[in-house]
Amino acid sequence: MKVIDAHIHFSKIKSFQHTADHLSKVNYSYEGLKAEMKEADIVLAIGMGVTETDNMGFPDNAAATPMGLDLHAALPEHVVYCPGINPYHMGKDAVIRLEQEIQKENVVGIKIYLGYYPFYAYDEVYDPVYKLAAKYHIPVVFHTGDTYSERGLLKYAHPLTIDEVSVKHRNINFMMAHFGDPWTLTGAEVIYKNSNVYADLSGLIVGAKKELDQAQEGIFLNHLKHALVYSNSYHKLLFGTDWPLAPLKEYKNFVMNLIPEQYHEDVFYRTALKVFPRIKKFL
Numbered sequence: 001m002k003v004i005d006a007h008i009h010f011s012k013i014k015s016f017q018h019t020a021d022h023l024s025k026v027n028y029s030y031e032g033l034k035a036e037m038k039e040a041d042i043v044l045a046i047g048m049g050v051t052e053t054d055n056m057g058f059p060d061n062a063a064a065t066p067m068g069l070d071l072h073a074a075l076p077e078h079v080v081y082c083p084g085i086n087p088y089h090m091g092k093d094a095v096i097r098l099e100q101e102i103q104k105e106n107v108v109g110i111k112i113y114l115g116y117y118p119f120y121a122y123d124e125v126y127d128p129v130y131k132l133a134a135k136y137h138i139p140v141v142f143h144t145g146d147t148y149s150e151r152g153l154l155k156y157a158h159p160l161t162i163d164e165v166s167v168k169h170r171n172i173n174f175m176m177a178h179f180g181d182p183w184t185l186t187g188a189e190v191i192y193k194n195s196n197v198y199a200d201l202s203g204l205i206v207g208a209k210k211e212l213d214q215a216q217e218g219i220f221l222n223h224l225k226h227a228l229v230y231s232n233s234y235h236k237l238l239f240g241t242d243w244p245l246a247p248l249k250e251y252k253n254f255v256m257n258l259i260p261e262q263y264h265e266d267v268f269y270r271t272a273l274k275v276f277p278r279i280k281k282f283l
Contacts, residue, residue: 003042009242010079042078050113059113066097110140110141178201188231201258
């Protein structure tokens with residue numbers, strides 16, 4: 001089965017490097033990503049652009065829009081990306097740079113970091129982003145749910161806020177990263193109700209194989225399993241890992257155990273083609 005990872009990272013973020021070294025135990029590098037993609041039979045990975053400066057670290061008010069993938073001078077083969085948005089830097093020049101970035105062949109969407117930055121999805125600061133997404137027929141990815149930083153503000157990352165944006169912009173496809181976890185039942189309702197909203201299953205667990213195996217025992221994931229059954233929308237879910245927060249192969253096996261086998265082709269491949277139509281040329 002072909003597998004598309006709809007959510008990875010490949011940026012010089014100190015917290016990502018610390019996680020790779022001490023929690024997930026992955027080789028967070030150009031060669032490390034190439035090797036893991038091969039081992040996990042992942043034919044394409046979509047990177048989420050994010051950058052930080054030494055003064056602040058992510059979420060970084062000084063990072064320039066668009067934020068990219070700067071871990072290495074070049075991207076590994078079969079890696080495309082969604083440039084990230086810093087709402088503090090969305091002036092005229094930034095919008096021009098973003099449009100120029102979107103015109104690159106390997107740009108397949110746009111990433112907005114709700115919660116990391118204190119702006120709701122429906123804030124007018126993001127209006128230029130939605131205009132560009134509609135113009136170029138690309139999706140917008142939202143961080144939703146828990147933030148990987150204590151400086152995040154959770155209320156801005158609640159998945160219910162996506163409902164308002166999806167109704168206002170019916171001509172744009174939206175993807176909620178992390179299924180809104182821990183508010184997965186709300187996330188389930190949002191994708192069930194709105195035909196233009198999808199969700200990825202990335203970043204549900206941080207750690208190595210031991211942590212992924214332990215998470216499937218007991219009641220830890222009952223809220224997620226409840227949401228999956230409640231929405232009955234497996235065709236609107238995408239596989240993603242949030243690498244380097246977890247190793248690719250082990251996280252793939254973790255998600256395969258969550259999703260009924262008859263929906264694997266959709267979750268791991270087909271739905272990504274619908275949400276990110278530009279990726280077809282790379283497959």
